[in-house]
Amino acid sequence: MKVMITGTAGFIGFHLVKLLIQDGHEVVGIDSINDYYDINLKYDRLKETGIDKEAIQEGTAVQSTTLSGYRFVKLGLEDKEGILELFKKERFDVVVNLAAQAGVRYSLINPHTYIDANITGFLNILEGCRHYPVKHLIYASSSSVYGANTKMPFSVNHNVDHPVSLYATSKKANELMAHTYANLFNIPSTGLRFFTVYGPWGRPDMALFLFTKAITENKPIDVFNHGEMMRDFTYIDDIVESIRRLVPKPPVASTSWSGDNPDPATSFAPYQIFNIGNSNPVKLMDFVKEIEKNLGREAEKNMMDIQPGDVPKTWADVEALFDYTDYRPKYTIKEGIKNFIEWYKDYYKVSV
Template identity: 60%
Template sequence: MKILVTGTAGFIGFRLALALVEKGFEVVGLDNINDYYDVQVKYGRLRESGFQEPYDYGRLYHSDKYPGLSFIRQNLEDREGMQRLFQEQGFSRACNLAAQAGVRYSLTNPYAYVDSNLVGYINLLECCRHNQVEHLVFASSSSVYGLNETQPFSVHANVDHPISLYAASKKSNELMSHTYAHLYGLPCTGLRFFTVYGPWGRPDMALFLFTRAMLEDRPIDVFNHGRMQRDFTYIDDIVEGVIRVLDNPPAGNPHWDPKNPDPASSSAPYRLYNIGNNNPVQLMDFIQALEKALGKKAQKNLLPLQPGDVPSTYADVDDLVRDLDYKPETSVEEGIERFVKWYRDFFQA
């Protein structure tokens, strides 16, 4: 079985591709290696995967560390390039983790989200449709819950009030996927990720920013005056959940009622899941765990809530537990300790 994983220079895509190869699957990774954040981290992930720069656009490279793993530098919005890749490779399944990420960045760079998350995603759907892909798993986000304050967030709840363009683009991916599941029978599963963290994590995320600032004796920016909580989910727990989902294409829900429609399923082969720790952590407790791992106190710059941010996220993962026996096991203290060890090694800090 050959699987396409997009976003393999990114945090989750990198770890997922390696986990799939280690389980014996053949994997082709795709990424455009954009400069939204420090590309040296992206190059580091690719080197860890057995690839060496430079990466010529549109050329397929084979890992020198992992037999069965390949990589291509390409944009999702490159329609002809995507069609050619699917025709040449014959993918059985696809997992889309490539996207323009970030809530705050979407306030100032909206077109980046349209190009990657909308134009790029329709290209991917069309390629899956025309090349008999058995299952498309795609990354959504906890950001889609927007103004919804009923917690824990449930996939069965309405999410029609996003508060950032990033969230709106992810909600759009869910709608687009359902359309293709309905019209063409393409099995699609969306995963709403909740604050993923761990070694090789994104430099724009709080854990990375806090660690760097604290090691450089700079204050950390703590929004909403610290009155924040997040369902921090360790990367290994996320990858395990994604693999379980990939292995289980959805069927239509025979009990789905069009007069009382459930947003999480459909009469079409379509499904949505939250994937998180189901255990929200107060931001101040998170910072305290980081202080312990680093052996130093943080200087805190307390700030108001930023536009596009929500004060709390908390995932109801009952459906994923019930359907696929999903059980996150990594504590925040253990996860932060592992991240700090990786950070010190990678940056020699």
């Protein structure tokens, strides 16, 4: 199939490109390459997939020099005309929308970027799917949508109407927008609530990256909520393998869905929501200890209050995804952290 992946200079998109190309799909990737974090890391990810920085031109497809089925276009989701023109020209079978303005804490100081990228940008993707129909739209939501929920594990069948950050709100809005378009225009849509993704080539604003960088530079790490945090850390290979299995499996309308007792995860329209996590929450301090063990040194810790917009614990119920894809996440933090730190030391030429 011909697959459009947005955010292919990003963490998850970069890994997914390689996996789908292995399967024989033709992939067109897009990314705005914004400066939310170090653009050199983004360009290096692109380089790993055969896209040379010097060859990139705004709005023009660049052929990968190493992956024959992959082309890349520098393009932002907010570019309405550019997105529609790309849909018109390429006629995609599947769209995987991973591009977004990420980060809970960043949304406290730059709220407008979340509306531009995550709301307006996603609307442009939906309009592309509407006017140039696709077989399946897969899009990134987030575990952040669970907000003030405390019933564990988080289930896609739970109500999620109490977000605690604008980032979470934008992701919840994506789910509602996708449902509307699934209903009105019969676009089969699958939303994925990612739970704290980590691994090689990961984002510099995430805890594993921040902690590793600080410890190797002999700087203190900021430990929020005084270490009383738990996260359902999910390794990148588990994430992209799940998406890979979802690509050829678009949802269909549920014949058992009832408006008298509405299930938030399914619909009378071709629409579904899945958690995509490890389903094994880890204490933040245990996570830190594993990093320290791999680096061979102890971190100096600044114990701090929980930040606005953060939640103290996440835990994914992934049974629905397992049943649908026959894949259960398998990587432990022991394996995942080891792989990340080996990559980090090689990429940044760090000797510990």
